[in-house]
Amino acid sequence: MGVAITLRGLSHTYRTAEGPLTVLGGLDFDVADGGYAAITGPSGAGKTTLLSLLGGLEQPQKGRIEIGGQDLNGLSGDDLAAYRRATIGFVFQHFGLLETLTAAQNVELAGTLNGTSPAERRARALELLHAVGLADRAGHRPSRLSGGERQRVAIARALVNEPRLLLADEPTGNLDDDASVMVIELLEKVRADHGCTLVMVTHNRELATRAEQRIPLDRGQRVAV
Amino acid sequence: MAATSIRRRFGRSVLTVAAVALAATLLTALVTIAGTARTKVLSELSKGGPLSGINVAAAEADPTQVDTDDPKPGPPKDLDDSIRAKITAMPDVKSVLPIVAAVVNVIVPEPPANAEVLARQPPLPDTIATTTSAPQSTTNSTSPRQAVPGLKTPDPFPETMVGIDLDRASLMPITILSGRLPVPKSLTEVAVTQGYLTRMGLTKKQAAAVVGTEVQLGAPRVFTDTGLPRRFRSRWVRATIVGVVAQETAPGQFIVSLEQSRAARNWTSAGSDAEGRVQIPTSPYSGLFVIANDIEKVNQVRRDITELGYSTSAPENLVASVQRYLRVVEIVLGAIGAIALVIASMGIANALLAAVRERRREIGVLKAIGARDRDVQRVFLFEAGVLGLVGGIVGTALGYATALGVSAVVNGYLAAQGLKGVRLGLPILVLLAAVCGSTLLALGAGAMPARRAARMPAREAMEAA
Secondary structure (H helix, E strand, C coil), rough: CCCCEEEEEEEEEECCCCCCEEEEEEEEEEEEECCCCEEECCCCCCHHHHHHHHHHCCCCCCEEEEEEEEEEEHHCCCHHHHHHHHHHECCCCCCCCCCCHHHHHHHHHHHHHHCCCCHHHHHHHHHHHHHHHCCHCCCCCCHHHHHHHHHHHHHHHCCCCCCCEEEECCCCCCCCCHHHHHHHHHHHHHHHCCEEEEEEECCCCCCCCCCCCCEEEECCECCCC | HHHHHHCHHHHHHHHHHHHHHHHHHHHHHHHHHHHHHHHHHHHHCCCCCCCCEEEEEHHHHHHHHHHCCCCCCCEEECCHHHHHHHCCCCHHHHHEEEEEEEEEECCCCCCCCCCCCCCCCCCCCCCCCEEECCCCCCCCCCCECCCCCCCCCCCEEEEEEEEHHHHHHCCCCCEEEEEEECCCCCCEEEEHHHHHHHHCCCHHHHHHHHCEEEEEEEEEECCCCCCCCEEEEEEEEEEHHHEEEEECCCCCCCCEHHHHHHHHHHHHCCCCCCCCCCCCCCCCCEEEEECCCCCHHHHHHHHHHHHHHHEEEECHHHEEEEEEHHHHHHHHHHHHHHHHHHHHHHHHHHHHHHHHHHHHHHHHHHHCCCCCCCHHHHHHHHHHHHHHHHHHHHHHHHHHHHHHHHHHHHHHHHHCCCCCCCCCCCCCHHHHHHHHHHHHHHHHHHHHHHHHHCCCHHHHHEEEE
């Protein structure tokens, strides 16, 4: 079960020492429920800001974002946290794993925030690690895992709360080619199995072509493919 | 998560805990030592008895002197069981202990060969025989030493024996310097005061020298039989000195059982006053030692007793003054410890601020997976609380150990000075306050970094990733 994404006139400006910096300027696009979109563009195009806004890490300043019919413009604080917990699964370029926790504990972490019992959390974490092919590495800390394995753990963590929208920020940016393919295939399999919507930011044109929909950005504007 | 963070930054955590522990150590040690010093000084003031004790004299009161510690008693006034019962029934009175003093002649350590001695085995006085021989030895549990090298042998002298309820002697203002108190109801054991040591030419340090020696106490009586010249005779009792004490129950160098002093008093009272040359006691009690429920109630009880018409004395002003000074010392020492704790808490704040800066990515990840601001805040507060609690527990234990060490050194010094040592109490409240205070201060110190972490924009945190 995924969500449809609707963006209308989305603009975003940061205040910097040098003055206001507009990173998104009146962006419009839609992604279908269960769709697969790749956001591409050079550095500074606004990809990460767009992903932050879609993931509820920031409040939209101007324009409208609807995720699964829910208007994010009216959400703040705890409501945004609840939205992230219930709807979003994040996969970061740098994995975002806590070095002090084992693979299983990293996966469990997402479950601790929604009040799941420790036993249930543990079972769910092991189930997901098994699903990403890392059941035998559950007790290992991130420093003992390869880049591809770390990203697979991160994907398992993103799936704990059964997200309807999976947001991946350069998920293969730190991986070699083989690992990249494995991770992308895993993300695509997750999408297929769970029916969630997948939005991926990538520099990699080849990977972007795998998506059903490409959203190329440049200086905060959508450009032609 | 907070626990793993502490483990991960083990070195820094240890240093932070050490700072808190050091501060808690200082606080606990200073307050414990100050508190014990206070107890010790006040205990010295009350000479072992309760601080809320009041001496009631068999004398008329001067109501204008009720607020003075040691008022001048008025003319004699009998103190009997009915008065004792009235005082016992007063509100705020915990106990009333009788004191019976009797004037005796004293021979140390052997009576002169020509002394006229009535040798009597107690109880007395059913039959009295006149003799010029030395008193018979009395049975007691301590083997008497007949002579002690260096002891003076003073001439017979008049003194007062103070009879108290030895079963409840611990409630009275008596401190044992050497040996022990006579056993309750004993007629053959006596404890002496420092005045006796002085008379014997001994110092306080040499108190043990008189323990085990004998003394003979003769209660005087004047016989005025018709047609015969007036005769003075004494009821002699040979007693063993079993201890040396400091006491403030009543003037007198000998502490004996109530039975002993009553027997002496009755013997003297049965005689003539020799036309005023001998003071015949009429009051059943020469004094009462009244213990109030609380030191704060002493003044009220004194007023109540004064209303009954009896003179009282109590070291309430002295105790209050000393209490005030010691309280100031305690506050100053506590403040030093508290300042140390505040400095340590700044260390916690600094360590946590550094942790917040270092863990931006971690905070971002937490927020990205759905953590609310308060969830993030809780992680850092928990970490601060753990550092404070562990530091507090370790520091409090070390502080108490330090106080024990200091008291051992102090006791060594006091013993070398011939003084009684200090027994360090276990100040549960101080220990609990130190642990709780450390934890609360740490939580306070962690509040700002925790709030900063919680307010960190999720977007910035994600960029740090």
